[in-house]
Amino acid sequence: MFKQRARLSRVTNDTTTTETDVPWLTDDQQQQWRALFEMLATLPTAIDAQLKREAGVNSYEYQVLASLSQSPDHTIGLSVLAEEARGSLSRLSHALTRLEKSGWVERCPASEPGGRRMQARLTDSGLAKIEAIAPGHVREVRRLVIDVLTDDQLTALGEAARVIAAVAQEGTAETCAEGADC
Amino acid sequence: MFKQRARLSRVTNDTTTTETDVPWLTDDQQQQWRALFEMLATLPTAIDAQLKREAGVNSYEYQVLASLSQSPDHTIGLSVLAEEARGSLSRLSHALTRLEKSGWVERCPASEPGGRRMQARLTDSGLAKIEAIAPGHVREVRRLVIDVLTDDQLTALGEAARVIAAVAQEGTAETCAEGADC
DNA sequence: CAGGGGTACTTGAATGTTCAAGTGCGAGTC
């Protein structure tokens, strides 16, 4: 059993440490992880760059606009929106301030009497915006992901991603709002 | 052929736009992309959180330390290091300033006469640091990725990631240092 | 209805990344 040179794990050849209980990756695992890591670094950057370049928004803001555009009345309560766009409430709040400044979104108090507090609403201009930029975004997703994989590869990728996202999420989610065993 | 409700693509039911040349995703593609996107959002966050919590570094700094620890003499020229750690030179420079402040790395002028200019060198303390934190990092990678997938799933994931990273990279890489057709 | 606690945000400061200059040095040019 030889020592694998581990870019992201095994670090030296010094064997004085408690070697046995550290589960270093095999060469093969190493390679797959390396590839995944590379994708993790490059894909979001590429997606973001396209949105920034052609639309002037980052992918989080895009997400917010997209979520709003699909909601009844183009309106969502902020907490729900934050959860949908997978960011903290604080992040959403800052993003909304920016989007309001551009005139694409407005905040309004929730109308329901006795209901919750704030909602975000997509303006007409915001709707026009997202409709204008969505095609370019989809094209980029196609170019970078959909079109470079076979159907089987895409399915396998999606499946693996689902499993990983589920595990990664449960660590992050301190709310435990879902039916997880916490 | 019905309209798919597209979280990240098709935005409204208004069909007045140039519908035909926008290649909207199918429901299935949509789902896979959605899963991938979710992983893209959650996995790096989780990895980063573990490193921050247990080691006080972010994953970029970890990457820098790891790269250095594997180099002969624990020394690399800055440009090479920047490329290995997949960040801009500026990002590296800022990161090195932080790492120097912690005493894990030092900058030194390249010794080769007529050679290039600067190098980064891992200090003894830096080597101890990376050796101390590597196991925890590997364990986290295992927990989040390796251990939740079958071997076949991991292989498929790696393969897909390689393809995507290659495409995503060529857009990002303005240097065209590699043998790409540019 | 006064007081306490919780929910739903908002805000400002700290941190990290990017972007646009700026610097210093070597090489090629005349």
Next chain:
DNA sequence: GACTCGCACTTGAACATTCAAGTACCCCTG
């Protein structure tokens, strides 16, 4: 050998995200 060009980095400002308070309103309890 001065001039210019370009490479290899550095730096500071702008921007985004996170973290830790802070605020405002609701409900519940006495």
